[in-house]
Amino acid sequence: MNRLGKFLQIDRRWIFLAILIAVLAPFIWPMGLPIVITKPVQDLYNAVDAIPPNGEPLFISIDYSPSTVPELDPMALAILRHAFSKDIRVAVLTLDPAGYGLAERALEAVAAEFGKERHKDYVFLGFQPGISAVVLGMGINIRNVFPEDAYGTPLSEIPMMEGIRNYDQIPLLITLSGTAVVEAWVIYAHQPYDAQIGAGVTAVMATDYYPFLDTGQLVGMLGGMRGAAEYETLIDRHDAGVRGMDSQSVIHILIIVLIVVGNIAYFGSRKRAPETAGGDAAA
């Protein structure tokens, strides 16, 4: 085996070390690279922007758990900031038991930032188990599934919820999720009740939902940390999303360099020693 061939057998722990360095470096030297806005993000932004102030509330379903916080939390914050800055009322709920604390924290933080009043400008409905049952139930009457808000106030006593019965009075519902919950919203809220659904998903789920954007089953979508960064750029409020994109750039380039170098080594070593081909089968 020649030197190039040996490179292909390199201990993968060197790659791990390189990744670790790459993720830590931008923490020390921020770069602040520019962000381009994509259509699904612009669409979602426009949909939120079109909601009349102090009217029917924007619903945000915080359907993620702590494992996807780095990608989805910045989205929640950016959308909440957008809504509150335009005096749009917000109702937050969660279909993930682990999302309760996350939803509450994000909502209270941004509401305090804009001096918003609970029950007048925003409401936290809390968690209900049984995803499809909740989504379907909200189509009949929100009060059936959320008889009271997270702190025990009956919905009938919450001023901003007056007249809000089901999806017909919800101009837009945004689900933020790292799982297939998005599909539940599409199948059980959009399909039967024609609810307008927007989504914020992890980068990995995003490709899955492109067909739904195309068919109009989703109004718009934020994909991964970049989606959050784009939204932050649209509302002109840079935060964790934009910051994280620097680390992202470095690691993406590193992986591409690894692929390129790996292929050069592979073809170089094969010319001289053709028998080294094999090992892991290609697709």
Added chain:
Amino acid sequence: MRGATGFSRRTRPVGGPTIVTATLAALLLFPAALPAQEPEAPAPVAAIAPPAGVLAVDSPDDRGGSVDVSWDLSPDDAEGRVLCYRIYRSAHPDTGFAPVGLVAPGVSRFRDSAAPDGTPLHYRVAVSDGEREVFSASFGPVEALPQWFHRGRITVLIASLGFVVAIVYFVRAAKAGKDLFIRRLAGLDHMDDAVGRATEMGKPILFISGLSTISDVATIAAVNILGEVAKKTAEYNTRLIVPCADPIVMAVEQEVVKEAYAKVGRVDAYNEDDVFYLTRSQFAYVAGVSGIMVRQRPATILYMGMFYAESLVLAETGASVGSIQIAGTDAVTQLPFFITSCDYTLIGEELYAASAYLSREPVLLGGLKGQDMTKAAIGLAIVLGAISATLAALGVIPWDFVARVLVNA
């Protein structure tokens, strides 16, 4: 598509003729719209014009308790004088109206989802400019009723029935002894080798049936494959380890493995502790399975079923301990990772074909034939749809027609 089951969100623009009609109607109907017991609405001279053309119908395709109300916007809406529309309901045509909802200006429809079933109901729509409310004529009677059939889903019903017929027909044909061909599925051809390799090396085989519950059809497909794999490991006397992430899946898989061992007469070799529950929690499960991989160093790892983000952690850990890995999943998002990290991967529907392929049971092969025929029909539908859309775009046939066909298809 949209609007097939509910209202369109678009509001009607108020055109010239509409304004005239609405004003006329308002003038004509005005007195009737002012019942004596509604004191908050005195007859003003320069009042805003009430909405006309109020229409209330039982909401279609629902479980009852709901009425759809629509109206023509007040002519004053376009001038921005309207604050809101309030919808009133009563059991009588001209008394006892109570508000049931409120909508913003520019909106000309409302779904009253609290309507009592089976009672004659009357509706009125009042327009408000902030100071007073002006009522429309009442419309009625209308009854809210539950429906026994969801008309919007007739296409789904027909398509589903067609599919059932296709499957049943080919299953019966297969039972009758028709010879059925099945194309090669690369990963599964190596199943025997993979089991054989484990036997030679004296190392176990790890079978991971995904993280989903048995309610996921992919998990059931995995269980079917496990049955075939267990038969082989029983024959070769190779240890089969099955860590589960769902307790019901575990219960089912214990049955399946035990039965497979019994079938080849090796019930003594079955160890119930090898088919066990770890935890339902996604990455706690991954932590546990990764530990099993690095300590047991299985010769072969099979990933079959529904997978989420954990796929690559598992497959890379498996690759690092030198296992032969065969994966199969219908999780489109995870397929790229299995393809890069595993030796063979069953893509999407191939997972469902696997049990037929491995068992060669005629009824299962028949079902597969039925699927293929449906696929051919779908391909044809897409081609025909594309052709008619093209013809419409070229102006040969009207778009209306295509739209109708596509929406109802």
Added chain:
Amino acid sequence: MRRHVPLALCFIAGVFMAIQYFIPHPSVQAWYERLLAWLQTLLAFAFLIGTVSLVRLHAHKIGHKVAGRGYSWVLFVGLGLMVGFGFKGRAPGSPFDFMFQNVQVPIEGTMFSLLAFYIASAAFRAFRARTLEATLLLLAATIVMLGRVPVGDLLHRSIPAATDWILNVPNMASKRGIMIGVGLGMMATALKIMLGIERAWMGGTD
């Protein structure tokens, strides 16, 4: 009784759940909701069976003095604490919540983040332009990777557009095709289960 009853129950439950989709009438929907709640409850009951299996496996390790049995004790402590705390109270700030937030969440989050390392090593190891298919895979991956980060925009103007095109055209076409195929496979398997053709779930007794 052993074979026909479960198959009959399976058929009846399946047919009911399938046709309720078309019947909005409350008399049917009420049963649908009831049955759905029963199914979820059934799963909840099964958790005890699963936990018993886990406990038995590790009790076995301890009983037979298998190497590393100390870790089985660690597992028992974790399990015991959660169940003990859990039945006392689960509100935020409770010991149950403390364990969840400071043991389960960080370990799971960290396991998840290992993917950043593994995705790099997988790309390096497997992305070799050996065949046409493999080449397309690695080219598409590289372009999309560049297009997802701001650096890509700086490198060449057309990279984000190319990324969008790959995601919206070839990616969409293949995803849609796979989705339809998977849909057919799912429905066929579900149907075969209801009809009792596919019966591996009950041990495949035939």
Added chain:
Amino acid sequence: MNMTLIGTTLAALLTIAVYSFLYKDNPFYKFAEHLVVGVSAGYYLVIYYYNFIDPTVVSPVFRLRIGGDAILLGGVDWWMALIPGLLGLILYARFFPKIGWVSRWALGIYVGGYSGLGIAPVMQARVLDQIRGGALPVHALHTGQGWTNLLLVVGLLGTLTYFFFSLKHKGVLGGLARIGIVFIMVGFGASFGYTVMSRVSLLIGRMNFLLHDWLRIV
């Protein structure tokens, strides 16, 4: 030393224990691994009990309450709550070999119910809607959109053909299937590339936790 700090420190040490697995398997990882398996198994046992068994069975049957409402002993609601309880209990029959087969009754309902539940929505969302989305006009090949639509239609047909199992992939069918696999591979490459970002995001999140929440150095 308050509880928050203790919690954060515990979480940070466990985080580092898991990362040590990247170097090699070691006692710290084994400790974290067994701990999290135990803790999470306990978590789900408790959560599922309180979210399902308690409200649907235990509360109505023994405390005669559904949610906040009282029910009658022996009434319809009471019996309806008893059924899932009995179904759940017969699952445990598997612990007694002689009557183990009874547990299949509950499994039958479970498996059958979920099988049936999926059929129509899958037909709607995964098949019919996708056919609608896939039938695009392919005229105007002098524009980008025309070609895009043509590719979408051809790619979709190719992918579908690839999943033909009962015919040999030869001739036209073989050609289409080949086109299909090309599209599939490009799609997979795109998914892979697209995913890198979310994985790195998670790593950034953990590093943020260690450096900011725990050590407070950034």
